[in-house]
Amino acid sequence: MRALSIRQPYAELILRGIKRIEYRSRRTNIVGERFYIYAAGKKWAAGSGPRAVWSRDLAGAEPPPWIVELAQSMELLGPDVRLPSGVIVGSAIVDRVEHVDSGSLIVDGRRTLSPSTIHNPPSTFFRWHLRDVERIARPRKPERQPQPVWFRPF
Numbered sequence: 001m002r003a004l005s006i007r008q009p010y011a012e013l014i015l016r017g018i019k020r021i022e023y024r025s026r027r028t029n030i031v032g033e034r035f036y037i038y039a040a041g042k043k044w045a046a047g048s049g050p051r052a053v054w055s056r057d058l059a060g061a062e063p064p065p066w067i068v069e070l071a072q073s074m075e076l077l078g079p080d081v082r083l084p085s086g087v088i089v090g091s092a093i094v095d096r097v098e099h100v101d102s103g104s105l106i107v108d109g110r111r112t113l114s115p116s117t118i119h120n121p122p123s124t125f126f127r128w129h130l131r132d133v134e135r136i137a138r139p140r141k142p143e144r145q146p147q148p149v150w151f152r153p154f
C-alpha cells in the first residue's frame with residue numbers, strides 16, 4: 001500500500017474529518033485505492049520552494065489564528081498539543097480528483113487561496129476528495145525513506 005506525505009496540522013485535520021479535500025499541484029491516478037496518511041516530519045514553511053507539497057486548504061506559513069481558535073474551542077486540540085510527525089497516522093481513499101483553475105478559486109469576491117502568500121503558486125490546482133478516513137491505533141514509522149508525495153513505506 002502506498003503512503004501520501006501530508007504536513008501537520010493538515011494530516012490531523014484530515015483524520016478528524018475537518019479537512020476533506022487535499023489540494024495538490026498534480027493530478028493522481030491513485031483513485032479508489034486505500035493509502036496511508038504519513039504525517040510528514042517537517043512542517044510547511046513559507047518560501048519552501050516552487051514545488052512545495054500542497055497539503056493545505058489555506059495559505060500561510062502557519063495555520064491562521066482563526067483555525068487554531070476554532071479547533072481549540074471545539075476541544076479538538078489542546079493548547080499545548082504536539083501532533084505526531086514522521087509516522088503513518090491513518091489511511092484514506094481518494095474518491096475523485098477535480099481540476100481547478102486558480103481563477104475559479106474566488107468565492108463571494110474573495111480568493112479562497114491567496115497567491116500573494118504562496119511562494120510561486122501554480123496556475124492550476126487539483127482537488128483530491130478524500131473518503132473513508134481512518135486513524136490507526138498506533139502511529140507507525142515507515143521502513144523506507146518518505147518522499148514528498150507518494151511512496152511505499154513498507
